[in-house]
Amino acid sequence: EDQVTQSPEALRLQEGESSSLNCSYTVSGLRGLFWYRQDPGKGPEFLFTLYSAGEEKEKERLKATLTKKESFLHITAPKPEDSATYLCAVQAGSGNTPLVFGKGTRLSVIA
C-alpha cells in the first residue's frame, strides 16, 4: 500500500529562520511527487511536481527536492504569509491512479 508520512506535524519559526519539511514515501513505482499548500478554510493549492530523484523545483522562498525515499520542502527566510499547512502527495504506477496525500505539516511563521 502506498504511504506518505510528513514530519514534523507542526513547526513554528521566527521570521527569517530557514528550515525544512520532510515527506517520506513508500510507493510501487513513483510517477510523481506533489507539494500543495493549504490555508485555513481553503482548498489545497498546487505548488510543485517532482518526477525523479535529484530533481529540484523553486518558487520564491520555497525549494522542493526529491530522493528515492523522501522529499524536502526547504523554506528560506520565511515570512508570516508563508504560514499554512503544506501537504505532500504521491502518484504511483501507471494507468489512472489517484494521489495519496500525507497528513501535512502545519507551519507557523512568527514576526
Add this chain to the structure above:
Amino acid sequence: DSGVTQTPKHLITATGQRVTLRCSPRSGDLSVYWYQQSLDQGLQFLIQYYNGEERAKGNILERFSAQQFPDLHSELNLSSLELGDSALYFCASSVRSNTGELFFGEGSRLTVL
C-alpha cells in the same frame, strides 16, 4: 481563486439524512475528483470522473455516490448520514485524467448532528 466552485460552503444536518454537494470545475477541465478531509485521516480520495465517466474509485462508502453531468459539473450524494461523516468535502478538477496537478475548490463543510 482556483476557478473551481463548490456549493454549499457549510451544511448542518441530522443523522440519517441525505445531502447533495455540488461542484463546477474550472472552465475547460474535463476531470473532477472528490476528496474527504478530516482531522485524523487527512485528505482521502473518494472518486474521479472524466468527461462523464467514472475513472477511479477510492474508499468511498456504499452510502455515497457521485456523478458527472454532460455540462461537466459533478454532484456527490451522501445518504444515511452518520456522525462520522462530518468532514470537509473537496472537489478538484484538472484538464487531463491522469495528473497530480489538481485545482481544488474551497470545500463544503458538512456537520452531522
